[in-house]
Amino acid sequence: MSTGRFPTLYPLAAACALLFASAPTLADERADWPEEVLLGTASLGGTYQVYGDGLVTRLIDELGIDAVSQATGGPYHNMTLVHTGESELGLVTLGPARELWDGEAEFAPGEEMRDVRALFPMYQTPFHVVTLAGSGIESIADLSGKRVGVGPMGGTCAAYWPQFLEALGVEDVHLQYADANHLADYLTSRLSDAFAFCAGLPIRAFERLERRRDVHMFGLTEQEQSTLLDAFPVSAFEIPADTYASMDAPHASVSFWNFAIGHKDLPESFVYELMKLVLDHPDAMMEIHPAAIETRAEHLDKNGVIWFHPGAVRYYEEQGLEVPVEMLPPEMRPDEDADDEDASDTDD
Template sequence: MSAGRFPTLCPLVTACALLVGSVATLADDRAGWPEEVLLGTASLGGTYQVYGDGLVTRLIDELGVEAVSQATGGPYHNMTLVHTGVADLGLVTLGPARELWDGEAEFAPGEEMRDVRALFPMYQTPFHVVTLAGSGVESIADLSGKRVGVGPMGGTCAAYWPQFLEALGVEDVHLQYAGANHLTDYLTSRLSDAFAFCAGLPIGAFERLERRREVHMFGLTEQQQATLLESFPVSPFEIPADVYASMDAPHASVAFWNFAIGHKDLPESFVYEVMKLVLDHPEAMEAIHPAAAETRAEHLDKNSVIWFHPGAVRYYEEQGLEVPTAMLPPEMRPDEEAEDAADVAADDASDETPSDTAD
């Protein structure tokens, strides 16, 4: 080989070596990644469905993983699916998540679903109501004796609207359980008097309804808001007047924060890449749904329920954000605290009774 060919060959060999090294590193980084990722969302027509479908598309297009979104009953269902390993990822509101985390859910009493880990904050879910204009239902008090859709069984709205109405002294409500799209059809067919829902704003089903019919939307009075804030683990929220064309003034409401969750055994590298995908490019998530304006790393402090996944902790720490010790998974805590958490988990396991809640 002539000496004159070395200057050309050496860079080529170097580039090939770097390429091989990069491929090897990529393969190492993806070791243990799930072959297919299943993400639990909620009913069609709700914000979870739009947000989750968009996230799955980004996982496929930008991370190159096989991913599927699955319509579910919502947060209670998603916590169960992720805890049992049926789903890899899910979307939850922290109210239902706390019930299942602490073993206080009515359908699974005593079963603490702690094989779930928190990933990233999504947005807040406020509660509000839509009716057809001229229906005579114009406020929360008017719901007494009426047929009211509250979302699908197992969803946040279906779980909390009945409790809210009881706390506010609204009696004899005939509750209807179905997905968001179905409940808007109930309204237009006069099979319902009102649709009381909760989701990230704007709610697609509400928007479609107001394009088809004249509607009336309302939230809470200040006194009703104060009553719910005192009685439930919710935050005050104001629905802006410009969210829907049918609104001409802000509505008082209350809200839960939503977080994405994953199974505790998901590889750290996979979760870390999901965190980067979502939080490094907020504009891409906002293009999926406007509610993602709140999908920001600094809102990690809104989660005081579910331990964060190590891959999420790594991401937050690289952003200069501190995850509270109480929200670290046991394996990442100081030795003494980790031992205490392990003892609690062992005690819980010894007391655990079989459950038939998993799908």
């Protein structure tokens, strides 16, 4: 009888031994993970807030790590928070990120914020305008002399809409700064004439507006789009006609790509697991927000600004994707490139 039982017990005992032997290894991999992760998003009612809240929930549920999303002023603020180590993670558009990376931001001239690393691509941020139906505002040119909400101070929209309007010859605009939800309320209360914003589509504040009021949405003319493409580091974008119920045709626009960022000292194993959590599960990310349809590893080439984190590089390489040498962090480059970079860069 005993001879019949032991062959079964031996494999079972071996499997248990293997399991217990591997447990310390798994624990060791997480030993240097942060106890809590803070993720900088943006204003309430914008896509960053929705995307960030959903990502934090997944970090808690799937990786078992304490995570908190923080409403911020947007990309400029997030880049600063991550660079200084006040936040472990953040969301940025590459236009503002480039200014801060190169030390060209007006509020921090000469300060190159290079303790930041790129993680994964999120989606594109197009620029769009909504007004109340019957306002008489039908186009960008009609914004002259009007009260126009452009998002919170420090955000991408608030930084670039004034520049765009100036480049397009729109004068005497009375700019209003607040978060997306407040600016939507300003419009319905007729405290604003128009709400010019930028975020991943669909913009929740725009959807809320058209549920409450008859609205008119518009983008750019072909000439306006061409002018902005020549003057700014943006890409051409077409807002699909079915984005909102109030649209009956596509709208021309321009856009910036968005990327998640992290501090350069985050453990490689943590960033690698974060990359897998996001990029290996596209359906789960799209349940958070439809804009996540563009959250795909192959869009890593849209980042030509911020060096990638080693944990992100590891993930991309395992997917058969190549990170350009110039986008590798200095410690991962061939010796001669790393030495050159170290000699010229005092922040890393």
